[in-house]
Amino acid sequence: MMILGGRSLQLVYALLIFLYMQTSIGFNSTTGDYEIRCIESERQALLAFKQSLVDEYGKLSSWGSEEEKKECCKWEGVQCSNTTGHVTVLEVPWLKGNLSPSLFELYHLTYLDLSCTDFNLSPVPESIGSLNKLQHLVLCFCNLSGSLPSQLANLTSLQSLDLRYNKFDIKNLEWLSPLSYLQYLDLSGNDLTKVNNSWLEVINKLPRLNILYLCGCNLPYVLPQSIPMINTSTLLAVLDLSSNNPSASTFQWLSKFNKSLVSLNLSDNSFQGLIPENLSYMTSLETLDLSDNQFEGGIPKSFGNLCKLRSLNLSNNNLDEMLKELIGNLSGCLRLSLEGLYLDENKIKGPLPEMIKNFSSLRWLSLYNNKLSGTVPKSIGLLSKLEWLGISSNSLNGTITESHFSTLSKLRGLDMSFNSLSFNFSRDWIPPFQLDEIELASCKLGPKFPRWLKTQRNFSNLDISGNEISDGIPKWFWNLSSRAFHVNLSSNHLYGVLPNFSTTKFADSFSLGIDLSKNKLGGPFPVFPINVTYINLSENRFSGSISSLCTITSGNLVVLDVSHNQLSGKLPDCMTRSTSLLILNLAKNNLSGKIPSSIGSLSRLKSLHLQNNNFSGEIPGALGNCSALQFLDLNYNSFSGIIPVWIGERLSSLNFLLLRSNNFSGDIPLQLCWLTNITLLDLSNNNLSGTIPQCIQNLTALARKESLAHDHNSWSERSYAYNASVMWKGTERDYGNGNLKNLRIIDLSSNKLTGEIPIQTSVLFKLVQLNLSRNQLTGKIPPDIGQMRDLESLDLSHNRLSGQLPWSMSQLNFLSTLNLSYNNFSGRIPSSTQMQSFDASSFVVNPALCGLPLTPTCPGDEKSKSKPTDSGGKDNQEDKSEFWKSFKLGLELGGAIGFVEVLAMKFDHPWKHVCFLLFNNVRIRLSNLKDCLYLLVAAVGSMVRGHVSRLGRKLKLFEPSVSS
Known part of the structure; x- marks a missing residue:
């Protein structure tokens, strides 16, 4: 909706170029009865250029060597002079291949446009300098690379030069200096980091430069002393320096164009x-x-x-x-x-x-x-x-x-x-x-359906979601606009049955997206036109089969969400032509039967949600063809058989694999360790046996700090709200777009897994929840578990684990849920503010485990205390006195440390982690002593007593017999 200031001038300039070509360059090579024939050497140069290209769309089909195609002046994208017959214009964008040097044998070219042609990182040949008559050169979006040849300086007739968005290694811009006729220059999207401040000097030497685009060039800082004197003949009118990082002194340079600049873009520059x-x-x-x-x-x-x-x-x-x-x-x-x-x-x-x-x-x-x-x-x-x-x-x-x-x-x-x-x-x-766009989400238009909308017959975008409308949708609504692109009536109280969309005016729309989710609509699954790209009918009351799915999936459908309805029956086996579908959500219905093998035809599918249905049988091997899958949620069904090894071999893009509450059996495949992008792995509540794979450390996304980045290729996908039900700290919760990317979870609970917890688990530093409960695991907790500093929930209950709890557990400063109950752990519970914050239920039914919060003391604690004796006299009394002074000091110090830790836990602040680590390191060193509190106090007391005694001897305040 913005005024197209700079770009509109660019279009005007392109129009001027077009008019120039109309007047000075003939569009056909016939003048009267005299026909200018194609010059053979130039025809051969064009054919050689064609040989270096891949013409996927047949743009060069008119180029050929047959007798009737010899007249190259009549070929697509080619124009010749109506007096000399030389090729003067070549305009063939959107191709692929190599930039053949033969092209630069067309010495009379005045206009060359190869934009949006993929030259596969080819460099610009030095022979481009032979085109010294060239006035307009367009090589934008061409995937060119390498250094720009200095021979570009030979193109002294250039009036416009467009090299934007390539991958050139530009070290200097001196080749621009001789181009005194240059009026239009676009280098956007090329890295100019290495040119220092020479770009200012070169631009200043171009007296006719009128339009300059340097968007996203990583321009270096402009130093005040490097700002050149302005050339009085400079006519710079349009300047785009957006998406760079220049210094504030840039404004000093800009002030020199006070009287000429018409359009200035400094956006996205910090x-x-x-x-x-x-x-x-x-x-x-x-x-x-x-x-x-x-x-x-x-x-x-x-x-x-x-x-x-x-x-x-x-x-x-x-x-x-x-x-x-x-x-x-x-x-x-x-x-x-x-x-x-x-x-x-x-x-x-x-x-x-x-x-x-x-x-x-x-x-x-x-x-x-x-x-x-x-x-x-x-x-x-x-x-x-x-x-x-x-x-x-x-x-x-x-x-x-x-x-x-x-x-x-x-x-x-x-x-x-x-x-x-x-x-x-x-x-x-x-x-x-x-109106073309009507955006009134979360306002109040209800309770009746807004009647004034009946007058709006040209809208492309309508959003009246969350408008407190409790009404049926009137029939006239579906025939309002044939331009409808996005229609959102979600989160209201709409009721009734939907029409056959194929018979409405919406069917005439070029591309239709419709969101009717979170209403009270019912009846059978509606029939949609083939032009629909986005359908969200979730959280309604639709019932019956979804056989009409076959019609819409054969078109351009990108998103289909009919979750949380009352649909039943089998999933139709008709998806062989569904090449565009990215998101399929059929969760929380009453669908049953096996997944049809045609689902393997959904080659672009990224997200498949089938949870909370009655699907059965094995996961079809055809699903392995959906190699773009990032979300696979099959929770709460009756799937059986083994977990297929091809999930790890062929679905390498998976971020979420949810197989909770099915009937899967057998071992956990080692190939799941190949899922290096997985962030949520839930295999809980199945019949899995065997051991936890030691290769678990290869799940590197669980050790990385960065969040997931999902590419959204279409408007339909960007508009969709991703959602997943996740078991979090014992409670199932729904997580949407914003929070899903932060989850790092492994849940293997409620299976029949045996063996030990792999020590490699400790390297999954960014894991926030680990649940291995209700299995038959044995052995000890990995000693380095304290490395998993982001862990918030740890459940190892109802296993056969044994041994002492690792002291490193006291480093788990963000742990808020802990369950180690019903195991065979022994020894003392590690001391830390975090560990002692849990109640006894986190540790119960571990007969040999002791210490707070389970028991006040551990066996043998009373033996380490000193017994009173009658001997010792004054020394003994002084020792006791100093001990209790030191003990008080230790309590005060510990209280201060604990108070700071509590503050750090209370307030979410960047120094929270630092504070935890600082005090925790102190505490861990002390905890390694046999009886940390007693020995700490004794050591401090001894040190203080020694200092006091030595001071007393010097001041003669104590008898010699008091000194030790």
Whole structure:
């Protein structure tokens, strides 16, 4: 919705190039009765170039050597001079292959466009310098690499050069200096780290340069002393330095273009502090983009004098002024020219001010995701030119009436979502607008279905989710728009039966996504048109079979979620043509039978949810063809047989493997250790036997710090809310998109596993939950278990484990759930604030285990205490006195340490981990003594007593017999 300042000028410039070609270059090679024939050497050069390419789409099918195809001037993408017959234009984008040097034998080329052709990291040949008549060169998105040849300096006729988004190793830009006719230059997406500040000097030497794009180039810091004197002939009008990391001194250089710059883009550059005042001196500016930085405060008052500014983008910064003051600073001549104002995603406060109505030219106003409060003034309805209004995700309240839209006849986009707004329109109200985007999520439009929507017949995006609508969906709704792209009516109280979508106007949409989840809709599974890409009917009351699934999965369906309904019967075996499906969620229904083998045709499937059904039989081997799977959830079914080894061999992208509560038997396959991306492995409550594989250490995602990153290739996938039911600390919980990526869990509980816990388990440093309970495990707990510092839940109960608890367990500072009960552990429970915070139930039925919190003492503790004697006299009394002084000191020190630890546990702060480690290391060293408390106190007491005695001898305060 933004004004296309710089890019619109780019399009204008491309149009000028096109017009130039129309007038100076003939589109066909015929003039009167005289036909200019193709020059043989150039035809051969073109054919050689074709041989180096892969033409997947037949773009070069007209190129050939047959007699009727000899006239290369008539080939697709080729144009010749209508006087000389030389090839002057070659425009063949979207190919693959190598950049053949034969191409550069077309010495008369003036226009060359090979954009979006994959040259497989080929370098640019030095022979490109032979094209000295070239005026326009486009090699963007070509996957080229290597150094740029210095021979580019020979292209002295160049007027436009587009090399954006390649992988060049650019060490200098001196080759640009001779290109004195260059007006348009785009190097975006290429790394300019090595050029130092020479880019400033070179740009300054290009007197005709008018448009410059250096987006995402890793530009080095601009040093004030390196800023060159400006060339008075420079006409730079469009400048894009976005997505770099320049210094604040960049503004000093920019100030030299005060009278020429029309469009300036400095977005995504990590600029901090206040917005520089000197930007307001650029009186020719029409578009200014400072979004995605860290600017604070408000807008300089001097910005109100930018009389030509049409678009001001300050979104995603840290602006925190009151909106009234911020708008007030723009109330100069700017208020008459400003068409687009983007202040979204800041910290702007206060109500919407009445003065907004003074901006008579405003077409786009975006204020979403701020801290705005109060009501929406009716004066906003006086912005008669307004086309887009976005005020979502604030704390606005009150009632919206017809008067808010009284003159907004040009309004095309409305986003008031996620506020406490109620809409109150008369039943027969006819809005003055035709909206393309209607975003009113979490507002109150109900309880009746909004009748005014009947007038909106051109929308592509409609979101009235969470609107407290308790009504049936009227029949007229399904025939409103043939442009519907995304329709969201979820989280209401809608009831009734859905129509056959194939007979509605929605069926004429190019690509339809529909979300009706979390309602009370029922009846049979509806019939959808083949153009549908996104279906979410979860948490409703649909029943019966899903045989119509065969129709929609043969089209372009990307997401299908019908979970949490009452669907029954078998899964139809008809998915052989489902090449686009990424997410299939049939969970929590009454589906039964075996998984059909045609599911293996879902080659792009990323997420398969079949949990909480009645599926049975073995997992079909065809599922191994779904090599893109990241989520596989088969929990709570009746699957049987062994866990297939091909899961580890062929599903290497798996992040989540959930097989809880089935009838799987046999050993845990060693091949599961090949799942290096797995973060949640749940095989619990089955009949698995054998040992836990020692190769468990190969599950490296459980040792890495970084979170999962999932690629979302389509709008449909991005819109879907991933969800998984996870057993967390003994309770099953639902986790959504945001939290799933942080889970690191292994749950092998309630099986028949034997043998020892592999010591390799200790290297899974980022594991947060480990549950091996209710098995037949023997042996000891791995001694280095304390390395698993992120562990929050550990359950080893109901096994046959034995031996002492490792002292390293006292290092598990984030452990909040612990169950070691019903084993054969012995010895003392390690001492730590964390271990003693659990109640006795965490340790019960371990007959030889002792210590707090299970028992006050351990056997033999009383023997280590010193017995009183009559001998010793004064020395003995002094020893006792010093002992109790030292004991008090030890208690005070321990209390202080414990208090700090409690504070660290209470408050979530970055130094929390440091604090734990510091005090824990001290405690562990002391805990290694046979009786840590007694010996610590005795040692401190002895040291203090010795110092006191020596001091006493010097001061003659004690008798010699007192000294020891």
